Amino acid sequence: MIKAVPKPLEEVLDLVKDFNKLLIAGCDGCVTVCEAGGLKEAKVLASALRLYFTQEGRQAQVDETSLTRQCEKEYLAQLSDKMDTYDAVVSLACGVGVQYLAEMYNNKIVYPGVDTCFMGVNEERGVYSERCQACGRCILAETGGVCPIARCSKRMLNGPCGGSDKGKCEISKDIPCGWELIYERLKTLGQLDRFEKPVDPKDWATSRDGGPRKIVREDLRI
């Protein structure tokens, strides 16, 4: 899932301190799972903002809500009745949700309340790590199920580089060398022959390098 972290309160305060009517909009999707932007976090942020306004002697209204998903119009539409009553919205969805909300309510100020980080796993509560960079052409079948693009700091397709040390990446002792993981998994699977075969330069056109991406699935369209 998409992983995010809450923005520091000071940063959000700086964005919204001059408004009188605010909506904090959480999302029940990915950001709820990583406890960065669900209903619970929306309530916590709204309380903190209310406290700030009270301390400042300001009469400000701060409401909170959470939508099933902010990346779908039908859920965003649920806000249409009350949107006009707010000066601004702080969306706690990932960057996708923030943008779709802003797109749908074109004349409304929408600010992000989280920093969207990556697509990854929950190693344990509060510990998330990256697994996929959505390059658009999955090569996990060839790399023992470990992605060198997401897990090698140099996204090498023919690793490991000469900087890994005791199975750790040269940039941090806390990051496992992706290519050591690949080597060990291929060994376990009896597929080490794949390791010595050079992989040709990748076609990055399906990745970010090809420009903003769009999928049109004719088989699914109504």
Add this chain to the structure above:
Amino acid sequence: MSATTPSKLQKMIASGNFAVTSEVGPPRSADGEVIEKKGNLIKDYVDAINVTDNQTSVCRVCSLACCIRLKLMGLEPVLQMVTRDRNRIALQSDILGAASFGIHNMLCLTGDHQHFGDHAKCANVFDLDSVQLIQTVRMMRDEGKLLGGHEFEVRPQMFIGAAANPFAGPNVAMRASRLAKKVAAGVQFVQTQCIYNMDTFKEFMKILVDRGLHEKVSVLAGITPMKNVGMAKYMQKRVPGIDVPDEVVRRIGGVPKEKQAEEGINLAVEQIEELKGVEGVRGFHIMAIEWEEKVPEIVERTGLYPRPNIDAG
């Protein structure tokens, strides 16, 4: 079969003599004379001179400009290229540019992560990795073709090199496999990471010899003399992929401070003498970091001077 190029380094290796290379690091300013001075210090003692490419991700005069300067001085440069900073368009463009000046040696590297350098906030590129850069140069040279498919007549005549690190462990077999991948991609010579752990290096070479890889790729053993015990400790603790055993630190630290540099040179000389007897070693790459003036002494003391006269063609 490995392609024959006009490279003097390739000819030296083919002659059966131990080859000797060294390297110079470009300055962090527009001073063009630094490379000339460094080149002049070592030119009579080595067969070819590597020029590093923004090593440790610290921005410097570009390798290509320095290689052209050395070439114009009549020396034999080895163009180091990392894939960190340039995409396949820029890399191929620089290869063509180098070849247009008659540069005939390249070292294909992925490069240190920018995290180490003076621009840690920059975007990296890594469009290709070192193995793919090897594939690319080989295609340009042997097929007269760019990765995009364009075919051309005047081909770059590059003797293709890469790095090998037996010590980025602990898995020596994996390191040998990685070199096998570079051989499959078309590499012709490798310069190894600096050797301090002789046992690991010998284990690595034995795997290459057992697999016959030493006949497909010429291994130049990497030697870096220690200037003092501080450097030995720094390399032991701080430099990724370098294995400095405790006895090396003890040896350099075991002599008075004013004698440590001499002890470092003594150790380098002994290492070369020992490595001459290791099957598969075809020469030496002496990386005297900001200590180029010591290269002649090391080459002389190991009987590698004068350099045999090989026709550069």
